[in-house]
Amino acid sequence: MNRTLSHCISGLVLIGAFATPSLSRMMYEPKDRIESKGTEDPLPYCMAAHRAGKIVLGVTNNGAFGTNYAKASNVDCFTQQQVPSCQYPKFTQVEYLYGAAFWIGAVLGRDTVVSVGHDGWSANQEFEPLPAPEGTLTKRSLVDPTNSEEYEGAISEEDFICTFSDTVLAGKGNDYFGRPHKPLDIEVHQRSFAWSYAYAEDFVLFDFAVKNAGIQKLTKVYMGVYVDADVSGVGNDQGFSDDLCGFVEAFYNEFRGCRYLDTVNLAWIADNDGDPIASEYAPSPAVTATRIIRTPNKTLDVSFNWWIGNGNPDLDFGPREQPEKGRLKEEFRDYRTGGLGTPEGDVNKYYALRNREFDYDQAFTGKINASDTLWMLPNPELAANYADGYDTRYLLSFGPFDIAPGEVLPISLAYVAGEDFHTVRGNLANLPENPELYYANLGFEDLANNGRWASWIYDNPGVDTDGDGFRGDYVICVDSMIYDTGGVIDTIIADTVYIRGDGVPDFRGASPPPAPQFRVSIEPRKLIVRWNGLRSETTKDDFAGIIDFEGYRVYMGRSKEASNLSVVNSYDIEDFNKYVYLSNANNYVLIDLPFSRAQLKALYGSNFEPEDYNRNNPFELPLFPDSLFYFAPQDYNHSVLTDPTTIHKIYPNQAYPSSIIPDSADPDELTPEGNLKYFEYEYVKDSLQISYPYYVNVTAFDFGSPASGLPSLETPITTGAVVAYAWDNADSVAAKDLKVYVYPNPYRSDGGYLEHGYETAVQNRKDLSRRVHFANVPPKCKIRIFTLDGDL
Numbered sequence: 001m002n003r004t005l006s007h008c009i010s011g012l013v014l015i016g017a018f019a020t021p022s023l024s025r026m027m028y029e030p031k032d033r034i035e036s037k038g039t040e041d042p043l044p045y046c047m048a049a050h051r052a053g054k055i056v057l058g059v060t061n062n063g064a065f066g067t068n069y070a071k072a073s074n075v076d077c078f079t080q081q082q083v084p085s086c087q088y089p090k091f092t093q094v095e096y097l098y099g100a101a102f103w104i105g106a107v108l109g110r111d112t113v114v115s116v117g118h119d120g121w122s123a124n125q126e127f128e129p130l131p132a133p134e135g136t137l138t139k140r141s142l143v144d145p146t147n148s149e150e151y152e153g154a155i156s157e158e159d160f161i162c163t164f165s166d167t168v169l170a171g172k173g174n175d176y177f178g179r180p181h182k183p184l185d186i187e188v189h190q191r192s193f194a195w196s197y198a199y200a201e202d203f204v205l206f207d208f209a210v211k212n213a214g215i216q217k218l219t220k221v222y223m224g225v226y227v228d229a230d231v232s233g234v235g236n237d238q239g240f241s242d243d244l245c246g247f248v249e250a251f252y253n254e255f256r257g258c259r260y261l262d263t264v265n266l267a268w269i270a271d272n273d274g275d276p277i278a279s280e281y282a283p284s285p286a287v288t289a290t291r292i293i294r295t296p297n298k299t300l301d302v303s304f305n306w307w308i309g310n311g312n313p314d315l316d317f318g319p320r321e322q323p324e325k326g327r328l329k330e331e332f333r334d335y336r337t338g339g340l341g342t343p344e345g346d347v348n349k350y351y352a353l354r355n356r357e358f359d360y361d362q363a364f365t366g367k368i369n370a371s372d373t374l375w376m377l378p379n380p381e382l383a384a385n386y387a388d389g390y391d392t393r394y395l396l397s398f399g400p401f402d403i404a405p406g407e408v409l410p411i412s413l414a415y416v417a418g419e420d421f422h423t424v425r426g427n428l429a430n431l432p433e434n435p436e437l438y439y440a441n442l443g444f445e446d447l448a449n450n451g452r453w454a455s456w457i458y459d460n461p462g463v464d465t466d467g468d469g470f471r472g473d474y475v476i477c478v479d480s481m482i483y484d485t486g487g488v489i490d491t492i493i494a495d496t497v498y499i500r501g502d503g504v505p506d507f508r509g510a511s512p513p514p515a516p517q518f519r520v521s522i523e524p525r526k527l528i529v530r531w532n533g534l535r536s537e538t539t540k541d542d543f544a545g546i547i548d549f550e551g552y553r554v555y556m557g558r559s560k561e562a563s564n565l566s567v568v569n570s571y572d573i574e575d576f577n578k579y580v581y582l583s584n585a586n587n588y589v590l591i592d593l594p595f596s597r598a599q600l601k602a603l604y605g606s607n608f609e610p611e612d613y614n615r616n617n618p619f620e621l622p623l624f625p626d627s628l629f630y631f632a633p634q635d636y637n638h639s640v641l642t643d644p645t646t647i648h649k650i651y652p653n654q655a656y657p658s659s660i661i662p663d664s665a666d667p668d669e670l671t672p673e674g675n676l677k678y679f680e681y682e683y684v685k686d687s688l689q690i691s692y693p694y695y696v697n698v699t700a701f702d703f704g705s706p707a708s709g710l711p712s713l714e715t716p717i718t719t720g721a722v723v724a725y726a727w728d729n730a731d732s733v734a735a736k737d738l739k740v741y742v743y744p745n746p747y748r749s750d751g752g753y754l755e756h757g758y759e760t761a762v763q764n765r766k767d768l769s770r771r772v773h774f775a776n777v778p779p780k781c782k783i784r785i786f787t788l789d790g791d792l
Contacts, residue, residue: 043129043168045072046137049083050194052158052716053201055417056087057097059192061137061162063117063127065206065415069099071125078139088202088286088417096270096288096417098230098240102127103397104166104210105350106184106218113182114349115166120228120393121309121342126181127188128168137162142511143719155507156193156205157716163189165213176337176344185214186403193507196716200457200509202418202450205293207507208411212403222353223411224303224397225290231271233281242389245269246361247304248289251448258477258497258584264451266291266416267304267396272389272431274422287421287444291451293458294412294505296401301327301356306394308386313338317386319359319368320376327356340376353397363387363439366432387432412505414454418447456708457509459501460543466504473500477584495591510543510708513700515715516552516681520696520724526686527726529554529696530650533679536700538660546593548702549573550635550712552647554683555697559760560721565695569683571647574639575703576600576610581618581628588615590706594634634703635712644684651677688726691743691773693760697721730779738776746788747772 047070050057060070067074067085074083086097101117115126129135138161140154165187172181189209195201212218232239246268253262266289274285292302307318316339323332335348343352360368360375366387368375378386403409424441431438464471477495518531537549551572557565575594582589601608604619610631613619621627641649654677657669662676671677688694701714728738744751744758747770753759759769774783786792 044132044136045129046077047072047074047083048076048078048137048139048160050158050160050192050204051090052156052194052196054089055202055204056084056090057204057415058083058085059160061129061135061164062125063164063188064099064101066097066099069101069118069125077137086288088288089419092282093234094282094284095234096229096231096284096286098228100225100227102188103224103226103349103353103395104184104186104221105353106221108184108216108218111182112347112350113184114346114353115184115186116226116349119349120226122176122344124173124175126166126172127164130163130165130187134163143716156195158194160192161190163187175346179345184218185212187211187213195509197509197511197713199453199710203414203416203454205414205454205457206412209408210403210411211408212405215405217405218403220400221403222350222397222399224353224395225413226393226395227269227290228393229269229288231269231284233275233284236281240391242272243269243392244272244362244389245306245392245394246363247358248444248448251444253448253452258475258495260475260499262448262452262499264291264448266447266451267394268447269392269394270421273428276422276425285422286417286419287447288415288417289447289451290396291414291416291454292396292398293414293455294410295398296409300398300401303353303356303397304358304394305352305355306359306362306392307341308390308392309342310391315382316341317378317382321357321374322376325374352395354399362392363431363435367435384432387435388428412458414451416447416451416454418450420446458505458507459503460506460508461501462498463506464502465506466502470502472498472502474498508542510541510705510710510713512702512713512715513537513549514539515700515720516698518698520722522724522726522729524728525688525690525726526684527688527694527696527724529683529685529698531681531698532675533681534660534676537679541702544705550701550703552681553699553701553714554647555699555717556685557695558692560695560718562718564760565697565717565721568685569647570636570638571641572635572638574637575634576631577634579630579632588630592706594703647681647683650680650682654678690725690727693723693725695721695723727775730777733776733778740776742772742774744772
């Protein structure tokens with residue numbers, strides 16, 4: 001049956017179902033996940049994925065991150081999508097994490113007690129979310145301020161917040177030595193943050209507030225992050241067997257021609273060669289790492305331990321210091337498991353947290369010999385096998401400190417990724433014999449840079465947050481020296497570069513101006529996009545401390561994916577970047593904010609035109625022959641707002657308002673909707689197909705931050721995009737008395753609409769791509785869908 005009435009549309013929709021592949025692992029599978037639904041007194045277990053940036057990371061509310069140590073299913077609580085453990089870069093189907101967990105140990109009375117989100121082998125999981133609502137994983141975001149509940153108090157584009165504790169005893173098994181779980185009575189308030197901006201898209205920042213919720217003082221407390229990566233492309237069930245890990249304490253950074261040694265403190269893990277010639281699964285050339293960002297005080301001891309877990313004690317190995325050697329001189333600790341690697345039981349886990357040991361990088365295992373004065377000798381028959389990659393995991397820990405009852409201590413860390421780690425094919429052949437050459441061929445630059453930015457967002461360099469006059473650590477970069485006639489230095493031209501903040505958390509990064517709220521009107525073959533730019537043009541960038549609005553871009557495409565959205569028009573302020581030649585860098589460097597044409601004429605004369613001076617023809621400042629500059633437009637200087645075929649002002653003659661608060665402005669400065677006329681814009685796109693969906697978005701962008709080395713930042717091009725059809729709107733349908741129709745009708749699941757270009761692929765899933773179109777729908781209607789047999 002296929003009936004069409006005055007305000008009734010009928011059609012047929014057949015939708016298929018598709019399965020999603022899952023990851024597999026050969027050894028040390030965790031216990032079956034516990035579903036909260038249907039249990040007595042259920043806890044609000046939840047899994048969600050940070051997807052804002054280039055790194056996609058699963059986060060839970062039971063003291064772990066990554067998917068495989070979660071007690072919730074791998075379905076995102078907020079989006080209902082499958083959650084990758086740690087996919088990097090996004091959409092590559094390469095996983096860089098099996099699971100990671102938060103560990104905390106302390107002396108409680110005369111006992112040493114450790115609670116873990118997971119221990120990775122015995123499936124001990126001792127943190128649980130608090131009952132709802134405290135333990136419920138909640139989400140906040142800076143992206144959409146119209147949703148006040150999510151926007152209020154947000155730090156990043158994607159905040160996840162929860163609280164978990166170690167006080168639940170039900171369902172907890174005994175440890176390796178038969179000891180039941182003994183809680184420390186702690187509560188941990190966890191926040192995690194992610195951004196889409198180019199400088200912050202490669203890490204997730206975690207912030208913990210650790211509270212002693214018990215009645216006893218916790219002494220000699222140590223905290224740590226346990227990480228098991230198992231790096232591999234999806235479908236490679238042997239990916240766990242060839243990981244390598246190590247630690248990078250410092251890395252050379254260069255800024256404005258100034259090269260300095262930057263402390264980065266990154267515990268890293270990666271595939272041993274990046275699987276460059278794999279045919280069945282994607283290569284994995286990147287690296288991930290953990291960086292400790294904040295601890296309760298600066299004098300804590302840090303330990304880095306790695307080991308290779310194995311059920312066979314002879315193969316269970318980790319570096320161990322010789323008795324009475326190292327920073328913590330003590331007798332050899334026998335784990336009583338027969339192996340040297342896996343620390344079973346609270347007493348051994350506490351030892352691993354506090355041993356002050358800094359293990360050599362795994363690739364150097366084969367270089368430890370009998371003459372070594374610090375490290376125990378690895379089994380010579382196995383050392384070479386360990387050195388070129390194995391089932392490796394690490395523990396990065398710090399302490400000690402005390403926590404009195406009711407006291408809360410802050411901890412912050414970042415999980416960081418970096419690209420281009422493996423770039424030299426065949427490099428693995430250098431192991432185990434030549435680890436030095438192997439390391440020389442690894443690329444730590446991107447990882448170190450991303451780790452630096454993670455610390456800068458936590459604590460902005462050069463910002464005196466608490467107002468005590470200290471702006472952080474800095475280095476002095478000498479640009480040039482001017483000598484007098486006798487060859488003596490007369491003048492030194494130098495620049496101050498801040499490399500760290502003042503030690504007071506900011507949790508603030510540079511961001512583009514807020515995207516404008518826009519609306520789309522439809523006409524046959526035409527879309528009319530209108531927006532008000534008040535917030536975009538008047539909001540200060542907290543990181544830069546200035547209003548840095550530069551312009552707008554209008555995007556359109558056949559689907560919402562970024563790859564299918566294109567710029568159809570743009571507007572930006574007419575301004576110019578001034579590039580200054582620095583002799584120490586032997587290059588031109590951008591130092592200042594962009595200049596308007598009027599500002600440049602005021603500096604260099606009324607006849608000065610910046611377009612006359614480029615890199616090949618620089619401007620030489622009169623009387624200062626060493627001062628060379630050239631100028632380039634910031635963006636494209638598409639600054640005309642009177643052309644109706646481009647972005648234009650709806651009220652071109654409207655003066656700047658008497659107040660940017662609409663309620664305080666003059667009535668004639670407001671639109672009928674109550675918006676300020678001065679900030680009203682429009683863009684019209686015509687000659688469109690009426691049968692195609694068009695996704696539309698309007699973004700705002702800034703001019704960047706030369707002082708921080710940041711390029712121009714733009715709001716996400718997919719967030720907030722809306723879909724529209726260039727056909728008659730509802731009022732026009734009623735006025736013209738147009739006939740309602742539906743297509744395709746009937747809808748056939750085997751119709752091949754996607755393959756023939758009538759549908760657009762969404763996230764590579766056919767079930768999300770299917771579309772039935774209802775055209776000429778009046779303002780009020782009823783839609784009925786029938787089967788071919790006539791059943792509603």
